[in-house]
Amino acid sequence: MKKVDTIEALRMARATLAGPVGFVPTMGFLHAGHLSLVERAKAECASVVVSIFVNPTQFGPNEDLEAYPRDLPKDLAMLEAAGVDLVWLPTPEVIYPPGFQTWVEVEDVTQPLEGAKRPGHFRGVTTVVAKLFNAVEPDRAYFGQKDAQQVAVIRQMARDLNVPVEIVVGETVREPDGLAMSSRNNYLNGEEREAATLLIRALRAAKELYAQGERNADAIRERMRAVIAAEPLARLDYVSSAHPETLVELETIDAGALLSMAVFVGKTRLIDNLVIGTK
Numbered sequence: 001m002k003k004v005d006t007i008e009a010l011r012m013a014r015a016t017l018a019g020p021v022g023f024v025p026t027m028g029f030l031h032a033g034h035l036s037l038v039e040r041a042k043a044e045c046a047s048v049v050v051s052i053f054v055n056p057t058q059f060g061p062n063e064d065l066e067a068y069p070r071d072l073p074k075d076l077a078m079l080e081a082a083g084v085d086l087v088w089l090p091t092p093e094v095i096y097p098p099g100f101q102t103w104v105e106v107e108d109v110t111q112p113l114e115g116a117k118r119p120g121h122f123r124g125v126t127t128v129v130a131k132l133f134n135a136v137e138p139d140r141a142y143f144g145q146k147d148a149q150q151v152a153v154i155r156q157m158a159r160d161l162n163v164p165v166e167i168v169v170g171e172t173v174r175e176p177d178g179l180a181m182s183s184r185n186n187y188l189n190g191e192e193r194e195a196a197t198l199l200i201r202a203l204r205a206a207k208e209l210y211a212q213g214e215r216n217a218d219a220i221r222e223r224m225r226a227v228i229a230a231e232p233l234a235r236l237d238y239v240s241s242a243h244p245e246t247l248v249e250l251e252t253i254d255a256g257a258l259l260s261m262a263v264f265v266g267k268t269r270l271i272d273n274l275v276i277g278t279k
């Protein structure tokens with residue numbers, strides 16, 4: 001497994017890889033969710049590139065950039081064991097050199113949900129992912145359904161900017177009790193970790209209501225709110241029942257919906273989602 005940091009070294013190493021090349025961008029502190037994307041890339045591509053970069057521009061001023069968990073030796077051991085060919089570890093100066101002044105902004109699909117609650121977040125995401133794509137030039141790039149809006153935003157960006165990459169989406173990997181794996185789960189204390197199952201409990205309760213025939217999106221959202229309200233350690237940020245691609249809130253669910261939410265458990269902000277009614 002080759003490790004590089006500069007763009008020049010990355011490009012030289014990339015040029016030696018057999019295609020198709022699969023790419024998994026990450027912020028490190030890897031878990032089984034990341035590894036499922038790496039394994040899928042391994043299965044579908046001749047070579048696999050992983051980047052680890054905690055992108056400062058996608059964090060808001062009051063978010064957890066400084067506290068974001070890091071464990072590079074463990075990450076590298078996991079990637080080596082997974083058979084990754086090339087790991088790119090850029091520093092912030094490599095991605096944002098002095099004088100940097102070009103940003104990538106996707107419009108409508110970044111406005112609701114995470115975009116509304118985290119101003120500037122997706123501008124940071126699309127700018128860094130565009131830069132990563134330009135440097136790595138992957139044939140396929142792998143993203144997790146866990147970050148459903150991110151998938152929609154990156155698909156839109158790739159389409160609008162004619163980036164010749166296929167976007168592949170991997171299912172959300174969960175702990176045995178249903179909590180979606182996330183590097184941020186590391187912030188939870190024991191009590192909060194137990195309470196954190198409320199996201200998947202709320203999503204499954206809403207899915208069950210839908211299965212019983214409920215099609216009113218407000219009723220579905222209300223079901224999720226009720227589960228969250230019952231947990232004293234939790235504070236709702238948003239719940240949504242939206243069109244799976246445009247992410248516009250629905251009135252009636254007649255052709256599938258993305259159920260999603262953000263909830264603070266203690267000080268930790270967790271997100272999760274389920275798609276209903278499309279199969």
Ligand code: AMP
Binds near residue numbers: 147
């Ligand atoms: P991050 O390191 O949090 O930026 O995540 C890197 C990639 O892994 C993103 O495409 C995430 O959507 C994906 N990912 C994170 N958690 C999970 C999970 N539990 N299951 C599947 N993919 C995930």
